[in-house]
Amino acid sequence: MNNKPLASLSLDLDNLWSYMKTHGDAGWESFPSYLDIAIPRILEFLEKRDLKITFFIVGQDAALQKNDNAIRAIAEAGHEVGNHSFNHEPWLHLYTEQQIESELSQTEEHIERVTGQRPIGFRGPGYSLSLSVLRVLTRRGYKYDASTLPTFLGPLARAYYFMTTKVSPEEKKNRKLLFGQLQDGLRPLRPYRWQVDGLSERLIEIPVTTMPFFRIPFHVSYILYIYRFSPILARIYFRLAMMLCQLTHTCPSLLLHPLDFLGGDDVKELSFFPAMNLGGVEKVKLVSDILSIYSEYFKIVPMREHARTLSQEKDLVEVKPQFRSVTIRP
Ligand SMILES: [Zn+2]
Numbered sequence: 380m381n382n383k384p385l386a387s388l389s390l391d392l393d394n395l396w397s398y399m400k401t402h403g404d405a406g407w408e409s410f411p412s413y414l415d416i417a418i419p420r421i422l423e424f425l426e427k428r429d430l431k432i433t434f435f436i437v438g439q440d441a442a443l444q445k446n447d448n449a450i451r452a453i454a455e456a457g458h459e460v461g462n463h464s465f466n467h468e469p470w471l472h473l474y475t476e477q478q479i480e481s482e483l484s485q486t487e488e489h490i491e492r493v494t495g496q497r498p499i500g501f502r503g504p505g506y507s508l509s510l511s512v513l514r515v516l517t518r519r520g521y522k523y524d525a526s527t528l529p530t531f532l533g534p535l536a537r538a539y540y541f542m543t544t545k546v547s548p549e550e551k552k553n554r555k556l557l558f559g560q561l562q563d564g565l566r567p568l569r570p571y572r573w574q575v576d577g578l579s580e581r582l583i584e585i586p587v588t589t590m591p592f593f594r595i596p597f598h599v600s601y602i603l604y605i606y607r608f609s610p611i612l613a614r615i616y617f618r619l620a621m622m623l624c625q626l627t628h629t630c631p632s633l634l635l636h637p638l639d640f641l642g643g644d645d646v647k648e649l650s651f652f653p654a655m656n657l658g659g660v661e662k663v664k665l666v667s668d669i670l671s672i673y674s675e676y677f678k679i680v681p682m683r684e685h686a687r688t689l690s691q692e693k694d695l696v697e698v699k700p701q702f703r704s705v706t707i708r709p
Pocket residue numbers: 391392393463467503504505
């Protein structure tokens with residue numbers, strides 16, 4: 380079965396402080412970290428299964444010496460490192476081009492200093508993306524972006540967020556378009572090239588795949604969410620997603636988070652987060668089962684390899700970016 384189609388696997392290295400910041404919890408300013416627990420566990424897990432994946436790293440974490448060993452270990456184990464912005468603010472789509480330049484370049488510098496690798500892929504925090512982000516990525520020589528999540532559920536995620544967050548009304552202003560809009564569900568599911576006016580280079584977009592036809596997410600945090608209600612349903616749901624991807628010739632890109640590997644027993648501060656009532660061991664078992672199903676259908680590769688293969692496809696669709704105009708904050 381060496382001729383299985385390609386599928387990519389990545390992990391957004393969101394750290395403890397970024398969840399606390401988004402949730403409006405005090406204490407995030409000292410950048411508390413769980414990377415020393417999470418990364419060894421995740422690297423061991425991947426090594427056992429002979430998997431190489433992409434880690435999207437937040438620049439602020441790479442900038443702090445206390446995280447050096449954990450982050451260096453990722454590259455040393457042969458994984459790809461990508462750029463996940465510097466400040467991990469899911470309202471990146473409100474930034475000016477100059478602010479985006481600074482977010483990207485600072486992150487590149489610190490990642491390269493610590494790991495020796497320069498990122499060629501980007502994922503925006505909270506799937507935020509704008510025309511300006513696409514322009515800056517292309518100018519800086521990036522090969523792919525992975526910030527789109529074609530789902531209709533963005534506004535629902537935002538409503539849930541506003542119900543549970545503690546941030547001030549002033550801070551809420553920036554977060555009006557958090558997690559996208561209804562029409563994001565109409566974006567293509569299969570990878571494509573961005574056709575940005577005035578730029579001859581065409582950045583490849585590899586969406587976080589959602590379920591064909593239904594456009595509902597199936598990344599692992601979402602499967603864990605279902606698992607809390609029904610472990611059987613969670614596995615059936617994921618298998619259905621795989622079957623529909625196969626049926627529609629969609630080579631998926633699946634997304635992981637550190638919290639898929641960490642239980643409430645590992646991180647006490649995040650009890651507000653879904654599925655944190657589960658233990659670490661139980662979560663790791665589910666991730667293992669999900670990835671076994673994933674590899675039944677597809678050959679799992681890091682995102683740069685997925686992008687490289689796509690770049691050789693002559694008939695890859697070109698898409699003109701359409702973003703709702705948003706006010707740029709002062
Ligand atoms: Zn993130």
